[in-house]
Amino acid sequence: MTCAELSDIYELYALGVAEDDEKIEMEAHIARGCETCRLGLADATALNVGILNLVEIESPPSRLKRRVLASIGVEKPGWGWVWALSAAGLLILSLWLGLQERTRTNELADARNQLMNTQGQRDRLNQALQFLSDPQTQPASFGRGTNAPPRGYVFLHPQMGVLLIASNLPAAGAGKAYEMWVIPKGGTPRPAGLFQSDGRRGLHILSGPIDMAALGTIAVTLEPEAGSAAPTSTPIIVASAS
Amino acid sequence: MTLFLKMSLASLAFAALQVVMRAAGDSTLIRRLQERDPKALSEVYDRYGRLVYSIIYRIVRNPSLAEDLVQETFLRIWSRAASFDAEKGAIGTWVLTVARNRAIDHVRSTDGRLQAGAMDLDRLENTSLFAQLGTDALSLDRMRRLQEAFQKLTPTQRQVIDLAYYEGLSQTEMAERLKQPLGTVKTWTRSALKLLRDELAGVAIA
Numbered sequence: 473m474t475c476a477e478l479s480d481i482y483e484l485y486a487l488g489v490a491e492d493d494e495k496i497e498m499e500a501h502i503a504r505g506c507e508t509c510r511l512g513l514a515d516a517t518a519l520n521v522g523i524l525n526l527v528e529i530e531s532p533p534s535r536l537k538r539r540v541l542a543s544i545g546v547e548k549p550g551w552g553w554v555w556a557l558s559a560a561g562l563l564i565l566s567l568w569l570g571l572q573e574r575t576r577t578n579e580l581a582d583a584r585n586q587l588m589n590t591q592g593q594r595d596r597l598n599q600a601l602q603f604l605s606d607p608q609t610q611p612a613s614f615g616r617g618t619n620a621p622p623r624g625y626v627f628l629h630p631q632m633g634v635l636l637i638a639s640n641l642p643a644a645g646a647g648k649a650y651e652m653w654v655i656p657k658g659g660t661p662r663p664a665g666l667f668q669s670d671g672r673r674g675l676h677i678l679s680g681p682i683d684m685a686a687l688g689t690i691a692v693t694l695e696p697e698a699g700s701a702a703p704t705s706t707p708i709i710v711a712s713a714s
Numbered sequence: 715m716t717l718f719l720k721m722s723l724a725s726l727a728f729a730a731l732q733v734v735m736r737a738a739g740d741s742t743l744i745r746r747l748q749e750r751d752p753k754a755l756s757e758v759y760d761r762y763g764r765l766v767y768s769i770i771y772r773i774v775r776n777p778s779l780a781e782d783l784v785q786e787t788f789l790r791i792w793s794r795a796a797s798f799d800a801e802k803g804a805i806g807t808w809v810l811t812v813a814r815n816r817a818i819d820h821v822r823s824t825d826g827r828l829q830a831g832a833m834d835l836d837r838l839e840n841t842s843l844f845a846q847l848g849t850d851a852l853s854l855d856r857m858r859r860l861q862e863a864f865q866k867l868t869p870t871q872r873q874v875i876d877l878a879y880y881e882g883l884s885q886t887e888m889a890e891r892l893k894q895p896l897g898t899v900k901t902w903t904r905s906a907l908k909l910l911r912d913e914l915a916g917v918a919i920a
Protein backbone atom coordinates (compact mmCIF):
# COMPACT_ATOMS: atom_id res chain seq x y z
CA MET A 473 0.00 0.00 0.00
CA THR A 474 1.13 3.55 -0.63
CA CYS A 475 1.45 6.24 2.02
CA ALA A 476 -1.64 7.92 0.57
CA GLU A 477 -3.69 4.75 0.96
CA LEU A 478 -2.43 4.26 4.49
CA SER A 479 -3.21 7.84 5.44
CA ASP A 480 -6.90 6.88 5.78
CA ILE A 481 -6.09 4.58 8.67
CA TYR A 482 -3.36 6.43 10.60
CA GLU A 483 -5.77 7.17 13.46
CA LEU A 484 -7.13 3.63 13.53
CA TYR A 485 -3.63 2.20 13.55
CA ALA A 486 -2.60 4.47 16.42
CA LEU A 487 -5.70 3.29 18.33
CA GLY A 488 -4.71 -0.34 17.82
CA VAL A 489 -7.88 -1.07 15.80
CA ALA A 490 -6.49 -1.33 12.25
CA GLU A 491 -7.11 -4.62 10.40
CA ASP A 492 -4.25 -7.11 10.47
CA ASP A 493 -3.21 -6.60 6.84
CA GLU A 494 -3.23 -2.84 7.32
CA LYS A 495 -1.12 -3.17 10.45
CA ILE A 496 1.47 -5.15 8.55
CA GLU A 497 1.59 -2.58 5.75
CA MET A 498 1.80 0.26 8.23
CA GLU A 499 4.61 -1.38 10.13
CA ALA A 500 6.54 -1.97 6.94
CA HIS A 501 6.46 1.78 6.27
CA ILE A 502 7.54 2.57 9.81
CA ALA A 503 10.31 -0.02 9.68
CA ARG A 504 11.80 1.50 6.56
CA GLY A 505 11.74 4.95 8.15
CA CYS A 506 8.97 6.41 5.98
CA GLU A 507 8.88 10.09 6.97
CA THR A 508 5.40 10.71 5.51
CA CYS A 509 3.89 7.97 7.63
CA ARG A 510 5.85 8.97 10.72
CA LEU A 511 4.53 12.52 10.56
CA GLY A 512 1.07 11.29 9.65
CA LEU A 513 1.02 9.00 12.70
CA ALA A 514 2.15 11.80 14.97
CA ASP A 515 -0.73 13.99 13.72
CA ALA A 516 -3.11 11.07 14.08
CA THR A 517 -2.00 10.48 17.65
CA ALA A 518 -2.60 14.14 18.42
CA LEU A 519 -6.08 13.92 16.90
CA ASN A 520 -6.84 10.76 18.84
CA VAL A 521 -5.88 12.33 22.13
CA GLY A 522 -7.85 15.45 21.21
CA ILE A 523 -10.94 13.30 20.74
CA LEU A 524 -10.36 11.49 24.04
CA ASN A 525 -10.00 14.90 25.65
CA LEU A 526 -13.60 15.70 24.68
CA VAL A 527 -14.94 12.98 26.95
CA GLU A 528 -17.69 13.87 29.38
CA ILE A 529 -15.93 14.66 32.65
CA GLU A 530 -16.65 12.41 35.63
CA SER A 531 -15.30 13.04 39.11
CA PRO A 532 -13.16 10.29 40.61
CA PRO A 533 -13.44 9.76 44.36
CA SER A 534 -10.87 11.78 46.24
CA ARG A 535 -9.37 8.64 47.84
CA LEU A 536 -8.19 7.56 44.39
CA LYS A 537 -5.26 9.97 44.41
CA ARG A 538 -4.07 8.61 47.78
CA ARG A 539 -4.37 5.10 46.44
CA VAL A 540 -2.36 5.92 43.32
CA LEU A 541 0.37 7.61 45.34
CA ALA A 542 0.41 4.83 47.92
CA SER A 543 0.99 2.31 45.16
CA ILE A 544 4.28 4.00 44.26
CA GLY A 545 5.30 4.36 47.88
CA VAL A 546 4.79 8.07 48.42
CA GLU A 547 3.46 7.10 51.77
CA LYS A 548 5.96 4.75 53.35
CA PRO A 549 4.94 1.11 53.51
CA GLY A 550 3.70 0.36 56.99
CA TRP A 551 0.50 0.18 58.96
CA GLY A 552 -0.21 3.85 58.56
CA TRP A 553 -0.99 3.57 54.93
CA VAL A 554 -2.54 0.15 55.07
CA TRP A 555 -5.25 1.70 57.14
CA ALA A 556 -5.54 4.67 54.87
CA LEU A 557 -8.25 4.12 52.33
CA SER A 558 -5.92 2.35 49.96
CA ALA A 559 -7.96 -0.12 48.04
CA ALA A 560 -4.87 -2.08 47.08
CA GLY A 561 -3.86 -2.36 50.72
CA LEU A 562 -7.34 -3.33 51.75
CA LEU A 563 -7.53 -5.92 49.03
CA ILE A 564 -4.32 -7.57 50.10
CA LEU A 565 -5.22 -7.31 53.74
CA SER A 566 -8.69 -8.73 53.32
CA LEU A 567 -7.59 -11.62 51.20
CA TRP A 568 -4.77 -12.38 53.59
CA LEU A 569 -7.27 -12.37 56.40
CA GLY A 570 -9.39 -14.70 54.31
CA LEU A 571 -6.49 -17.10 53.85
CA GLN A 572 -5.76 -17.10 57.54
CA GLU A 573 -9.36 -17.76 58.48
CA ARG A 574 -9.48 -20.62 56.07
CA THR A 575 -6.43 -22.40 57.39
CA ARG A 576 -6.75 -21.64 61.09
CA THR A 577 -10.49 -21.34 61.62
CA ASN A 578 -10.56 -22.67 65.17
CA GLU A 579 -8.07 -20.26 66.60
CA LEU A 580 -9.06 -17.16 64.79
CA ALA A 581 -12.36 -15.97 66.06
CA ASP A 582 -10.71 -12.59 66.44
CA ALA A 583 -8.45 -12.97 63.45
CA ARG A 584 -8.10 -9.32 62.68
CA ASN A 585 -6.72 -8.28 66.03
CA GLN A 586 -4.32 -11.15 66.19
CA LEU A 587 -3.06 -10.58 62.69
CA MET A 588 -2.19 -7.03 63.47
CA ASN A 589 -0.09 -8.24 66.37
CA THR A 590 1.69 -11.12 64.76
CA GLN A 591 5.10 -10.35 63.43
CA GLY A 592 5.20 -13.07 60.79
CA GLN A 593 1.99 -11.99 59.16
CA ARG A 594 2.93 -8.40 59.34
CA ASP A 595 6.11 -9.23 57.46
CA ARG A 596 4.22 -11.03 54.77
CA LEU A 597 1.83 -8.17 54.28
CA ASN A 598 4.63 -5.64 54.40
CA GLN A 599 6.43 -7.65 51.80
CA ALA A 600 3.45 -7.39 49.48
CA LEU A 601 3.10 -3.69 50.12
CA GLN A 602 6.79 -3.06 49.57
CA PHE A 603 6.51 -4.93 46.34
CA LEU A 604 3.74 -2.66 45.18
CA SER A 605 5.55 0.49 46.17
CA ASP A 606 8.91 -0.09 44.56
CA PRO A 607 9.48 1.79 41.28
CA GLN A 608 11.24 -1.21 39.73
CA THR A 609 8.09 -3.27 40.05
CA GLN A 610 6.41 -3.85 36.72
CA PRO A 611 2.71 -4.62 36.55
CA ALA A 612 1.26 -7.10 34.06
CA SER A 613 -2.47 -7.66 34.13
CA PHE A 614 -4.39 -10.74 33.19
CA GLY A 615 -7.97 -11.82 32.92
CA ARG A 616 -9.19 -13.44 29.78
CA GLY A 617 -11.49 -16.33 29.07
CA THR A 618 -15.20 -16.71 29.26
CA ASN A 619 -17.53 -16.29 32.22
CA ALA A 620 -16.07 -14.32 35.09
CA PRO A 621 -12.44 -15.27 34.58
CA PRO A 622 -9.99 -14.60 37.40
CA ARG A 623 -8.92 -11.01 37.27
CA GLY A 624 -5.99 -9.37 38.93
CA TYR A 625 -2.41 -8.40 38.80
CA VAL A 626 1.01 -9.89 38.50
CA PHE A 627 3.85 -7.67 39.62
CA LEU A 628 7.44 -8.43 38.74
CA HIS A 629 10.48 -7.13 40.52
CA PRO A 630 14.09 -8.06 39.67
CA GLN A 631 15.11 -8.60 43.31
CA MET A 632 11.86 -9.25 45.14
CA GLY A 633 10.37 -11.73 42.69
CA VAL A 634 6.76 -12.19 41.66
CA LEU A 635 3.61 -11.00 43.41
CA LEU A 636 0.30 -12.36 42.20
CA ILE A 637 -3.04 -10.98 43.31
CA ALA A 638 -6.07 -12.70 41.82
CA SER A 639 -9.71 -11.91 42.38
CA ASN A 640 -12.70 -13.91 41.21
CA LEU A 641 -10.71 -17.04 41.98
CA PRO A 642 -12.80 -19.94 43.31
CA ALA A 643 -11.57 -22.09 46.19
CA ALA A 644 -9.25 -24.83 44.94
CA GLY A 645 -11.33 -27.57 46.55
CA ALA A 646 -10.47 -30.51 48.82
CA GLY A 647 -6.99 -31.93 48.24
CA LYS A 648 -6.21 -29.28 45.64
CA ALA A 649 -4.09 -26.13 45.52
CA TYR A 650 -3.20 -23.47 43.01
CA GLU A 651 0.32 -23.66 41.72
CA MET A 652 2.15 -20.77 40.11
CA TRP A 653 4.60 -21.33 37.26
CA VAL A 654 7.39 -19.15 35.99
CA ILE A 655 7.93 -19.79 32.31
CA PRO A 656 11.09 -18.40 30.72
CA LYS A 657 10.88 -17.31 27.09
CA GLY A 658 11.08 -20.46 25.03
CA GLY A 659 11.51 -22.56 28.19
CA THR A 660 9.51 -25.04 30.23
CA PRO A 661 7.39 -24.06 33.27
CA ARG A 662 9.20 -24.01 36.62
CA PRO A 663 7.20 -24.54 39.83
CA ALA A 664 6.87 -21.25 41.73
CA GLY A 665 4.88 -22.19 44.80
CA LEU A 666 1.45 -23.24 45.99
CA PHE A 667 -1.36 -21.09 47.32
CA GLN A 668 -5.05 -21.18 48.16
CA SER A 669 -7.97 -18.91 47.41
CA ASP A 670 -10.44 -17.83 50.05
CA GLY A 671 -13.17 -18.54 47.53
CA ARG A 672 -12.82 -15.16 45.89
CA ARG A 673 -9.22 -14.06 46.02
CA GLY A 674 -5.73 -15.47 46.09
CA LEU A 675 -2.38 -13.91 46.95
CA HIS A 676 0.98 -15.44 46.21
CA ILE A 677 4.53 -14.20 46.46
CA LEU A 678 7.55 -15.89 44.93
CA SER A 679 10.44 -14.35 46.82
CA GLY A 680 13.87 -13.91 45.37
CA PRO A 681 15.55 -12.46 42.31
CA ILE A 682 14.14 -13.21 38.88
CA ASP A 683 15.68 -12.75 35.47
CA MET A 684 13.29 -10.17 34.05
CA ALA A 685 14.84 -10.28 30.58
CA ALA A 686 14.40 -14.04 30.23
CA LEU A 687 10.93 -14.17 31.78
CA GLY A 688 8.13 -14.92 29.34
CA THR A 689 5.00 -15.83 31.24
CA ILE A 690 3.55 -16.33 34.69
CA ALA A 691 0.83 -18.98 34.81
CA VAL A 692 -1.35 -20.64 37.43
CA THR A 693 -2.86 -24.12 37.30
CA LEU A 694 -4.96 -26.18 39.65
CA GLU A 695 -2.89 -29.05 41.05
CA PRO A 696 -2.98 -31.72 43.79
CA GLU A 697 -2.40 -30.22 47.24
CA ALA A 698 1.24 -31.37 47.33
CA GLY A 699 2.01 -29.64 44.07
CA SER A 700 3.32 -30.97 40.77
CA ALA A 701 6.70 -30.81 39.08
CA ALA A 702 5.07 -29.80 35.81
CA PRO A 703 1.56 -28.45 35.11
CA THR A 704 -1.08 -31.16 34.88
CA SER A 705 -4.04 -28.96 33.94
CA THR A 706 -4.89 -26.05 31.69
CA PRO A 707 -3.69 -22.71 33.10
CA ILE A 708 -6.48 -20.58 34.53
CA ILE A 709 -4.27 -17.52 34.77
CA VAL A 710 -1.76 -16.47 32.18
CA ALA A 711 0.13 -13.19 32.42
CA SER A 712 2.77 -12.23 29.89
CA ALA A 713 5.77 -10.22 30.97
CA SER A 714 6.05 -7.19 28.75
CA MET B 715 -26.29 1.08 25.31
CA THR B 716 -25.14 4.60 24.68
CA LEU B 717 -23.27 4.56 21.44
CA PHE B 718 -22.91 8.24 20.94
CA LEU B 719 -20.44 10.52 22.55
CA LYS B 720 -22.30 12.51 25.09
CA MET B 721 -20.92 15.97 24.83
CA SER B 722 -22.69 18.77 26.55
CA LEU B 723 -21.20 22.09 25.64
CA ALA B 724 -20.61 22.82 29.29
CA SER B 725 -18.42 19.77 29.74
CA LEU B 726 -16.52 20.57 26.58
CA ALA B 727 -15.83 24.08 27.69
CA PHE B 728 -14.66 22.69 30.99
CA ALA B 729 -12.38 20.18 29.31
CA ALA B 730 -10.90 22.89 27.12
CA LEU B 731 -10.27 25.05 30.15
CA GLN B 732 -8.50 22.18 31.86
CA VAL B 733 -6.22 21.86 28.89
CA VAL B 734 -5.15 25.48 29.13
CA MET B 735 -4.58 25.18 32.82
CA ARG B 736 -2.16 22.35 32.35
CA ALA B 737 -0.40 23.62 29.25
CA ALA B 738 2.88 24.69 30.79
CA GLY B 739 5.76 22.94 32.41
CA ASP B 740 5.67 19.47 30.86
CA SER B 741 9.39 19.08 30.36
CA THR B 742 10.26 19.91 33.97
CA LEU B 743 7.56 17.56 35.12
CA ILE B 744 8.88 14.73 32.98
CA ARG B 745 12.41 15.28 34.22
CA ARG B 746 11.23 15.10 37.81
CA LEU B 747 9.32 11.90 37.07
CA GLN B 748 12.50 10.44 35.64
CA GLU B 749 14.32 11.44 38.78
CA ARG B 750 11.74 9.47 40.73
CA ASP B 751 10.24 12.46 42.46
CA PRO B 752 6.92 11.16 43.81
CA LYS B 753 5.57 14.71 43.96
CA ALA B 754 5.88 14.82 40.19
CA LEU B 755 3.47 11.90 39.89
CA SER B 756 1.20 13.70 42.30
CA GLU B 757 1.23 16.70 39.92
CA VAL B 758 0.58 14.51 36.91
CA TYR B 759 -2.40 13.14 38.79
CA ASP B 760 -3.61 16.65 39.63
CA ARG B 761 -3.41 17.65 35.99
CA TYR B 762 -4.76 14.55 34.32
CA GLY B 763 -6.38 12.39 37.00
CA ARG B 764 -9.92 13.54 36.28
CA LEU B 765 -9.51 13.11 32.54
CA VAL B 766 -7.85 9.73 32.97
CA TYR B 767 -10.70 8.58 35.22
CA SER B 768 -13.30 10.00 32.84
CA ILE B 769 -11.85 8.27 29.79
CA ILE B 770 -11.51 4.95 31.60
CA TYR B 771 -14.97 5.24 33.12
CA ARG B 772 -16.40 6.03 29.68
CA ILE B 773 -14.95 2.73 28.45
CA VAL B 774 -15.62 0.36 31.35
CA ARG B 775 -18.72 2.01 32.88
CA ASN B 776 -17.91 0.68 36.34
CA PRO B 777 -16.55 3.00 39.04
CA SER B 778 -14.48 0.50 41.04
CA LEU B 779 -13.01 -1.11 37.95
CA ALA B 780 -12.24 2.38 36.64
CA GLU B 781 -10.33 3.07 39.86
CA ASP B 782 -8.27 -0.12 39.43
CA LEU B 783 -7.40 0.89 35.89
CA VAL B 784 -6.52 4.46 36.88
CA GLN B 785 -4.07 3.02 39.38
CA GLU B 786 -2.63 0.74 36.72
CA THR B 787 -2.30 3.70 34.36
CA PHE B 788 -0.32 5.79 36.83
CA LEU B 789 1.86 2.83 37.82
CA ARG B 790 2.71 2.43 34.17
CA ILE B 791 3.48 6.14 33.80
CA TRP B 792 5.73 5.89 36.84
CA SER B 793 7.55 2.78 35.69
CA ARG B 794 8.05 3.91 32.09
CA ALA B 795 8.76 7.62 32.46
CA ALA B 796 12.46 6.96 31.97
CA SER B 797 11.92 6.34 28.26
CA PHE B 798 10.27 9.71 27.70
CA ASP B 799 12.12 12.52 25.90
CA ALA B 800 11.98 15.30 28.45
CA GLU B 801 13.03 18.00 25.98
CA LYS B 802 10.05 17.73 23.67
CA GLY B 803 7.65 15.89 25.87
CA ALA B 804 3.89 16.10 25.60
CA ILE B 805 3.19 14.06 28.64
CA GLY B 806 -0.57 14.62 28.54
CA THR B 807 -0.96 12.89 25.20
CA TRP B 808 0.97 9.92 26.51
CA VAL B 809 -0.95 9.73 29.79
CA LEU B 810 -4.34 9.84 28.08
CA THR B 811 -3.29 7.23 25.53
CA VAL B 812 -2.03 4.89 28.24
CA ALA B 813 -5.32 5.36 30.12
CA ARG B 814 -7.46 4.56 27.10
CA ASN B 815 -5.32 1.56 26.21
CA ARG B 816 -5.43 0.09 29.73
CA ALA B 817 -9.22 0.26 29.67
CA ILE B 818 -9.54 -1.11 26.12
CA ASP B 819 -7.10 -3.89 27.02
CA HIS B 820 -9.27 -4.80 29.94
CA VAL B 821 -12.48 -4.79 27.90
CA ARG B 822 -10.86 -6.90 25.20
CA SER B 823 -9.52 -9.44 27.68
CA THR B 824 -12.87 -9.87 29.42
CA ASP B 825 -14.55 -10.20 26.02
CA GLY B 826 -12.11 -12.99 25.26
CA ARG B 827 -10.98 -11.00 22.25
CA LEU B 828 -7.58 -11.91 21.01
CA GLN B 829 -4.61 -11.49 23.31
CA ALA B 830 -2.57 -10.12 20.43
CA GLY B 831 -4.39 -6.82 20.91
CA ALA B 832 -2.60 -6.26 24.18
CA MET B 833 0.79 -6.40 22.52
CA ASP B 834 -0.37 -3.99 19.82
CA LEU B 835 -1.49 -1.41 22.33
CA ASP B 836 1.70 -1.83 24.29
CA ARG B 837 3.79 -1.08 21.23
CA LEU B 838 1.62 1.88 20.30
CA GLU B 839 2.45 3.46 23.63
CA ASN B 840 6.05 3.78 22.56
CA THR B 841 6.99 7.08 24.10
CA SER B 842 9.07 8.30 21.14
CA LEU B 843 5.83 8.90 19.23
CA PHE B 844 4.55 11.25 21.90
CA ALA B 845 7.80 13.12 22.19
CA GLN B 846 7.27 14.37 18.63
CA LEU B 847 3.93 15.96 19.34
CA GLY B 848 4.92 19.01 21.31
CA THR B 849 2.88 20.36 24.16
CA ASP B 850 0.30 22.13 22.01
CA ALA B 851 -1.42 18.97 20.82
CA LEU B 852 -4.19 19.73 23.30
CA SER B 853 -4.16 23.51 22.92
CA LEU B 854 -7.35 25.46 23.47
CA ASP B 855 -7.47 26.49 19.82
CA ARG B 856 -7.23 22.90 18.63
CA MET B 857 -9.75 21.70 21.15
CA ARG B 858 -12.23 24.38 20.12
CA ARG B 859 -11.85 23.43 16.46
CA LEU B 860 -12.27 19.78 17.28
CA GLN B 861 -15.32 20.46 19.35
CA GLU B 862 -16.90 22.38 16.46
CA ALA B 863 -15.91 19.65 14.03
CA PHE B 864 -17.65 17.09 16.19
CA GLN B 865 -20.92 18.95 15.90
CA LYS B 866 -20.73 18.44 12.15
CA LEU B 867 -20.52 14.66 12.29
CA THR B 868 -23.62 12.68 11.36
CA PRO B 869 -25.00 10.21 13.94
CA THR B 870 -23.50 7.26 12.07
CA GLN B 871 -20.13 8.98 11.86
CA ARG B 872 -20.20 9.63 15.60
CA GLN B 873 -21.18 6.06 16.20
CA VAL B 874 -18.16 4.59 14.39
CA ILE B 875 -15.81 7.06 16.08
CA ASP B 876 -17.27 6.01 19.40
CA LEU B 877 -16.79 2.31 18.63
CA ALA B 878 -13.17 2.78 17.60
CA TYR B 879 -12.13 5.10 20.44
CA TYR B 880 -14.18 3.82 23.36
CA GLU B 881 -14.80 0.18 22.50
CA GLY B 882 -11.62 -0.58 20.60
CA LEU B 883 -13.42 -2.17 17.63
CA SER B 884 -11.82 -2.63 14.23
CA GLN B 885 -13.90 -1.79 11.17
CA THR B 886 -14.65 -5.48 10.63
CA GLU B 887 -15.89 -5.76 14.21
CA MET B 888 -17.95 -2.59 13.78
CA ALA B 889 -19.58 -4.03 10.67
CA GLU B 890 -20.56 -7.12 12.67
CA ARG B 891 -21.82 -5.10 15.60
CA LEU B 892 -23.82 -2.69 13.44
CA LYS B 893 -24.93 -5.37 10.98
CA GLN B 894 -23.76 -3.20 8.10
CA PRO B 895 -21.58 -4.03 5.12
CA LEU B 896 -17.87 -3.48 5.77
CA GLY B 897 -17.72 -1.03 2.87
CA THR B 898 -20.39 1.15 4.48
CA VAL B 899 -18.59 1.17 7.82
CA LYS B 900 -15.34 2.07 6.10
CA THR B 901 -17.01 4.97 4.31
CA TRP B 902 -18.46 6.31 7.57
CA THR B 903 -15.14 5.97 9.38
CA ARG B 904 -13.05 7.44 6.61
CA SER B 905 -15.34 10.43 6.13
CA ALA B 906 -15.59 11.07 9.88
CA LEU B 907 -11.83 11.05 10.37
CA LYS B 908 -11.30 13.17 7.27
CA LEU B 909 -13.74 15.78 8.53
CA LEU B 910 -12.02 15.96 11.92
CA ARG B 911 -8.56 16.06 10.35
CA ASP B 912 -9.50 18.76 7.87
CA GLU B 913 -11.04 20.95 10.54
CA LEU B 914 -7.83 20.70 12.54
CA ALA B 915 -5.61 21.37 9.54
CA GLY B 916 -4.12 24.79 9.80
CA VAL B 917 -3.98 24.69 13.57
CA ALA B 918 -0.36 23.82 13.91
CA ILE B 919 1.07 21.57 16.57
CA ALA B 920 4.10 23.40 17.83
Ligand SMILES: [Zn+2]
Nearest residue numbers: 475501506509
Ligand atom coordinates in the same frame (compact mmCIF):
# COMPACT_ATOMS: atom_id res chain seq x y z
ZN1 LIG C 1 4.59 5.63 4.24
